[in-house]
Amino acid sequence: MSxxxxxxxxxVTAIIISILPSYFKTSYPVPEIFGTVxxxxxxxxxxxxxxxxLGWDKNxxxxxxxxxxxxxxxxxxxxxxxxxxxxxxxxxxxxxxLYSTTKGLSAICIxxxxxxxxxxxxKPVAHYWPEFAQxxxxxxxxxxxxxHEAGLPIISEKMTFDLIKDHDSLDKALAATAPLWQPGTAxxxxxxxxxxxxxxxxxxxxxxxxxxxRFFQEEVAEPFGIDAYIGTPKEEVxxxxxxxxxxxxxxxxxxxxxxSHVYRALFYxxxxxxxxxxxxxxxxxxxxxxxxxxxxxxxxxxxMPAVNGVGTARGVAKLYGILANGGKLDNKTLLxxxxxxxxxxxxxxxxxxxxxxGFPNKWKYGMDIDPEPGKDGNLFGTAGxxxxxxxxxxxxxxxxxxxxxxxxxxxxxxxxxxxxxxxxSVLSAIAKKR
Numbered sequence: 245m246s247x248x249x250x251x252x253x254x255x256v257t258a259i260i261i262s263i264l265p266s267y268f269k270t271s272y273p274v275p276e277i278f279g280t281v282x283x284x285x286x287x288x289x290x291x292x293x294x295x296x297x298l299g300w301d302k303n304x305x306x307x308x309x310x311x312x313x314x315x316x317x318x319x320x321x322x323x324x325x326x327x328x329x330x331x332x333x334x335x336x337x338x339x340x341x342l343y344s345t346t347k348g349l350s351a352i353c354i355x356x357x358x359x360x361x362x363x364x365x366x367k368p369v370a371h372y373w374p375e376f377a378q379x380x381x382x383x384x385x386x387x388x389x390x391x392h393e394a395g396l397p398i399i400s401e402k403m404t405f406d407l408i409k410d411h412d413s414l415d416k417a418l419a420a421t422a423p424l425w426q427p428g429t430a431x432x433x434x435x436x437x438x439x440x441x442x443x444x445x446x447x448x449x450x451x452x453x454x455x456x457x458r459f460f461q462e463e464v465a466e467p468f469g470i471d472a473y474i475g476t477p478k479e480e481v482x483x484x485x486x487x488x489x490x491x492x493x494x495x496x497x498x499x500x501x502x503x504s505h506v507y508r509a510l511f512y513x514x515x516x517x518x519x520x521x522x523x524x525x526x527x528x529x530x531x532x533x534x535x536x537x538x539x540x541x542x543x544x545x546x547x548m549p550a551v552n553g554v555g556t557a558r559g560v561a562k563l564y565g566i567l568a569n570g571g572k573l574d575n576k577t578l579l580x581x582x583x584x585x586x587x588x589x590x591x592x593x594x595x596x597x598x599x600x601x602g603f604p605n606k607w608k609y610g611m612d613i614d615p616e617p618g619k620d621g622n623l624f625g626t627a628g629x630x631x632x633x634x635x636x637x638x639x640x641x642x643x644x645x646x647x648x649x650x651x652x653x654x655x656x657x658x659x660x661x662x663x664x665x666x667x668x669s670v671l672s673a674i675a676k677k678r
Contacts, residue, residue: 275303278336279321284677285311288319291669296323300661305488305650306334307631307662308557311670312565312643315573319670320558326485326649339471339483339554340647341538343628344435346553349474350442351610351626352563352579353459354390358609359580363449365390365609369441372448375415379422388428389441390610395423396441397434397521397599402530408440408546415444424521425598431606432521432598436529439550442610457547468573470563472555475547484554485649486539489630500659525599535629557645560634564625565643568636587611588621588638614657627657640674 274296281289292309295301306324310317326332342349357363363372365387370377376384381394388394401407401417408414418440424432434441439456446456454462457474464470473480501508526533537543538552546552566572567587571579590613594604606613614623616639625635625644630651635644646663658664 275306275323275325277321277323278334279308279319281321282316282318285318285670285673287673288666288669289321291665292321292323295662295665300652300665301648302488302490302650304328305490305648306338306485307646307648307650308334308338308340309666310557310561310645312561312568313670313674314641315565315569317558317562317565318673319561322557324650328488329486334485335483337471337483337556338485339480339556339559340485340632340649341487341544342472342553342555342560342632342634342647343535343551343630345555345560345626345628345632345634346474346548347438347550348611348626348634349460349464349472349553349555349563350439350456350549351390352464352567353446353456354386354442355579355583355609356459356463357446357449359577359583362451363445369445372445373419375419378419381421381423381427384423384427386445387609389438389445391431391607392434392438392597393429393431394427394434394441395425395430395432396421396437397432397525398424398528399437399440402528403436403532405531405543405546408532408548411444411447414440418444430598431595433525433600433605434550435525435599436532436548436550438610439548443547443549455547456549464563464578465559467576468563468566468578470555471559472553472563474549474553476541476544476552476554478541478545480554481541481544484539484544485647487535487630487649487651489535489651519601521599522601555645555647557647559645560647561643561645563643564634564636564645565641567624568638568643569641583609584638587613587624587636590622612657631660631662633657633663640671642670642674644670 274293277289277293296303301307306326308322311319322334324334326334326338366385369384369386369389370382384394399417400421443456446459447453450459460474465472566578567584571584587608590608592606594606597603597605611624612626619639621638623635623637627633631648633646
């Protein structure tokens with residue numbers, strides 16, 4: 245066979261395999277879709293339903309999706325179970341554990357302190373926290389820390405729930421940690437540790453000495469009407485959905501590898517053995533890595549500011565909707581134009597994440613930055629385990645929030661098929677309204 249023939253055969257085979265998942269997925273019973281969409285956004289609700297029909301979302305699971313556009317709520321929909329075993333349907337006020345989407349809530353608190361002149365991203369962390377200046381961390385700036393360049397994804401002690409309850413002991417362990425690389429020269433995801441460093445910094449910078457969870461509640465959630473928590477009051481735990489974790493099928497994996505160069509890069513990094521640091525980071529999480537514990541009210545009430553925030557899709561979308569439209573709501577300022585421009589206008593190149601198998605990414609002041617080819621501003625926000633997201637699109641004035649108890653193993657930011665399809669439907673609806 246000629247080289248051209250071989251090339252065509254490979255191309256045709258790839259195309260066929262890439263569409264097989266859609267045809268071989270079981271036809272699932274579709275749960276009733278609740279909530280509202282504004283006129284012109286009906287297709288978004290249809291795509292939300294199709295995600296269940298195609299099996300990207302599971303009928304035994306539950307999810308919610310919300311969108312704010314130019315300050316107005318245009319999508320607020322939900323479906324499925326909050327807890328199938330208990331036969332509890334997802335309701336209007338159901339919250340989900342946000343996992344790493346919590347990092348965005350914490351980052352907003354740090355940015356607010358910077359806006360108030362209480363913190364400078366360019367100054368060393370040790371300027372605010374003198375004990376931090378040991379083991380080669382003397383020149384680590386707040387900016388390096390928030391952008392996962394400090395070399396601190398593993399702390400000096402394995403994390404336990406008892407340790408994080410004791411701020412003095414935890415702070416000593418954080419301060420005694422030596423960087424894994426020269427700070428500022430590389431980037432590696434501080435999966436869990438970043439939240440505790442942020443909390444230690446907030447407690448020292450905030451004039452009232454509040455934890456990051458308390459600061460978020462009093463300065464963000466209550467004044468701006470955001471239904472989310474870092475450290476959930478026990479009287480609110482009944483609203484939290486019970487997570488399920490879905491293993492990918494072979495066809496899911498094939499589909500991911502054929503349709504995304506990012507998944508291919510992650511796969512090759514894993515196959516080539518670039519996973520030791522990732523394993524070490526996960527092992528250092530200790531008890532905190534046991535996600536099944538995040539149904540225990542005692543654990544949910546703890547503040548783990550990188551991983552155990554909770555919220556509704558509506559609350560998350562509203563929060564990022566404010567940021568996507570200048571940072572103000574009514575007469576209140578959430579974040580200044582300068583901070584928002586720093587997120588939206590960051591033009592640095594993507595970096596290879598040392599912890600996540602070389603995944604190309606970058607952070608700005610604690611926000612994940614997602615460049616938009618051909619557009620002026622970046623998307624910014626944070627994504628969580630299994631499909632949770634909170635992002636702002638300043639180009640279109642959109643705030644997105646998606647929460648789910650159906651945690652998909654191949655979910656990764658906007659590469660999750662559920663999220664990619666929903667976002668495309670939102671952008672299409674907005675384009676039609678112009």
